[in-house]
Amino acid sequence: xxxxxxxxxxxxxxxxxxxxxxxxxxDTNLLNxxxxxxxxLDNFIYMFGRQDFRDSLRNSAVWTFGNVTFQLVIGMIxxxxxxxxxxxRGLIRGVVLLPWATPSVLVALMWLWILDPNLGLLNHLLxxxxxxxxxxxxxxxxxxxxxxxxxxxxxxxxxxxxAVMILAALQGVPTELLESxxxxxxxxxxxxxxxxxxxxxxxxxxxxxxxxxxTANYFDLILVLTNGGPAxxxxxxxxxxxxxxxxxxxxxxxxxxGVVQAVLLAVLVAFYMRQVRRSEIA
Amino acid sequence: MTTSTAPMRVEAQAPAxxxxxxxxxxxxxxxxxxxxxxxxxxxxxxxxxxxxxxxELHATQTTIIPSNxxxxxxxRLITQTGFLRNIANSAIVxxxxxxxxxxxxxxxxxxxxxxxxxxxxxxxxxxxxxQLFPSILLLVPLYIELKNLHLLDxxxxxxxxxxxxxxxxxxxxxxGFVDQIPGEIEEAALIDGCSKFQSFxxxxxxxxxxxxxxxxxxxxxYSWNEFIFALTFTSSNTAKTVPVGLSQFIGENIIxxxxxxxxxxxxxxxxxxGFMFAQRGLIAGLASGAVKG
Numbered sequence: 031x032x033x034x035x036x037x038x039x040x041x042x043x044x045x046x047x048x049x050x051x052x053x054x055x056x057d058t059n060l061l062n063x064x065x066x067x068x069x070x071l072d073n074f075i076y077m078f079g080r081q082d083f084r085d086s087l088r089n090s091a092v093w094t095f096g097n098v099t100f101q102l103v104i105g106m107i108x109x110x111x112x113x114x115x116x117x118x119r120g121l122i123r124g125v126v127l128l129p130w131a132t133p134s135v136l137v138a139l140m141w142l143w144i145l146d147p148n149l150g151l152l153n154h155l156l157x158x159x160x161x162x163x164x165x166x167x168x169x170x171x172x173x174x175x176x177x178x179x180x181x182x183x184x185x186x187x188x189x190x191x192x193a194v195m196i197l198a199a200l201q202g203v204p205t206e207l208l209e210s211x212x213x214x215x216x217x218x219x220x221x222x223x224x225x226x227x228x229x230x231x232x233x234x235x236x237x238x239x240x241x242x243x244x245t246a247n248y249f250d251l252i253l254v255l256t257n258g259g260p261a262x263x264x265x266x267x268x269x270x271x272x273x274x275x276x277x278x279x280x281x282x283x284x285x286x287x288g289v290v291q292a293v294l295l296a297v298l299v300a301f302y303m304r305q306v307r308r309s310e311i312a
Numbered sequence: 313m314t315t316s317t318a319p320m321r322v323e324a325q326a327p328a329x330x331x332x333x334x335x336x337x338x339x340x341x342x343x344x345x346x347x348x349x350x351x352x353x354x355x356x357x358x359x360x361x362x363x364x365x366x367x368e369l370h371a372t373q374t375t376i377i378p379s380n381x382x383x384x385x386x387x388r389l390i391t392q393t394g395f396l397r398n399i400a401n402s403a404i405v406x407x408x409x410x411x412x413x414x415x416x417x418x419x420x421x422x423x424x425x426x427x428x429x430x431x432x433x434x435x436x437x438x439x440x441x442x443q444l445f446p447s448i449l450l451l452v453p454l455y456i457e458l459k460n461l462h463l464l465d466x467x468x469x470x471x472x473x474x475x476x477x478x479x480x481x482x483x484x485x486x487x488g489f490v491d492q493i494p495g496e497i498e499e500a501a502l503i504d505g506c507s508k509f510q511s512f513x514x515x516x517x518x519x520x521x522x523x524x525x526x527x528x529x530x531x532x533x534y535s536w537n538e539f540i541f542a543l544t545f546t547s548s549n550t551a552k553t554v555p556v557g558l559s560q561f562i563g564e565n566i567i568x569x570x571x572x573x574x575x576x577x578x579x580x581x582x583x584x585x586g587f588m589f590a591q592r593g594l595i596a597g598l599a600s601g602a603v604k605g
Contacts, residue, residue, distance in 0.1 A: 042473050131583050268446065285449075288448045288449035
């Protein structure tokens with residue numbers, strides 16, 4: 031009964047994963063796949079010396095931790111809102127989840143249209159209220175604005191996931207505990223910090239790690255909107271791997287970047303799990 | 313539902329609000345309104361743009377609401393581009409993936425939930441671990457693998473890859489749902505003379521419907537939305553899917569806003585319908601699967 035699922039998983043995830051390590055040690059080229067030669071760690075040595083590798087490493091860190099932090103904080107507030115009693119709650123819970131289910135390309139183009147320097151809605155509104163004078167703001171073409179703009183879009187798309195996961199945890203908090211906290215004289219703020227938060231903590235921690243992994247690997251948005259530019263300002267590690275493989279044709283180098291990405295994530299997850307376990311014991 | 317305690321949490325999040333009951337609902341409705349506008353705004357703006365005539369679109373003084381709304385952009389999209397083919401490709405891929413994933417994950421989830429065998433835990437965690445592999449790591453080797461199998465630029469190749477990538481989550485989801493079905497029901501069916509196969513078809517299948525809906529929706533949304541693999545593994549319009557088709561309207565020098573927005577509206581429709589349909593089960597499955605994982 032297990033075999034159909036396992037065959038598909040082994041054939042199209044496990045086997046390529048192992049193969050990725052092999053390819054990263056060769057000089058495999060997009061145009062000539064058969065003439066690959068074993069080159070040892072050359073791809074890695076070459077990569078570590080490059081400026082674009084260091085740029086993409088830094089951008090990846092900012093992108094991943096920045097996005098998840100904002101999504102967690104806003105998503106938490108959102109979950110508290112959704113957990114309150116109001117009219118049309120079921121419908122609104124569905125509506126706010128929409129960005130999460132929207133194709134990344136669609137998200138990218140909706141925002142591309144809003145952020146367009148000349149025709150876009152955002153610059154129009156800014157001009158209408160007098161906040162923007164002179165040259166229109168090029169949100170995605172400005173060296174300093176491009177990454178924050180992309181991050182804002184990803185945060186917009188990622189908030190619902192946090193909100194819904196935390197909402198599910200909030201609904202599991204026993205009513206009796208909240209009532210007894212009230213009877214004991216705790217105010218709402220104290221109840222939240224001392225009673226609710228510890229109870230939803232396991233879900234929050236798991237959501238954070240799922241989201242960290244997902245965000246670190248997510249580069250669809252960046253690929254469509256800026257393709258790493260201007261001047262590598264939005265180049266992240268996975269995007270660097272993609273560009274090296276398919277724009278540069280260097281499959282070996284691209285696979286090496288992919289392996290680095292996987293190793294860094296594995297280290298992050300292991301470290302995170304250790305911290306979580308330690309805090310549980312303490 | 314813990315409705316009686318809900319207002320407390322509202323205060324928890326906005327402690328400055330006085331506790332008199334009449335005051336409570338006001339700030340929250342404002343917050344909800346702001347949230348809804350923030351979420352739906354971009355979609356609505358896209359829909360409005362899709363019915364704005366080209367002449368008004370590029371006018372320097374853009375007005376919010378088009379003065380002569382028309383559906384010409386949709387007509388041009390269908391006659392001048394291969395977008396209909398992209399939609400057909402996406403539909404074929406997504407539906408096939410749903411069938412494969414639901415079938416395989418229902419079997420695997422049932423086996424993992426019901427039977428105790430050596431290495432069960434190992435299999436469970438291996439499946440979870442596979443989910444965490446970065447897709448960028450697999451992009452190059454998958455390209456080579458599909459090329460060797462002659463499945464590049466082929467819908468079958470996309471179907472296999474998408475099935476693999478939505479399989480682990482769906483299996484966990486399904487296992488969680490089967491866990492919640494009491495084993496006594498099956499035992500009763502077996503005592504009443506059902507065969508194992510019959511009890512699966514007549515008892516397990518109907519009872520795991522919410523799980524099937526959730527796993528199916530997840531697989532559908534994943535396949536409909538996926539971009540990087542589709543972009544990399546397809547080169548002609550015989551296999552390009554909707555996200556790839558959409559991305560092509562963003563040219564080097566010119567962006568076809570009329571195509572992008574009308575195509576975007578069409579691409580959003582199946583997601584809207586599927587999502588509204590199975591949202592509840594998906595959320596429940598997502599939450600329970602993650603907490604247990």
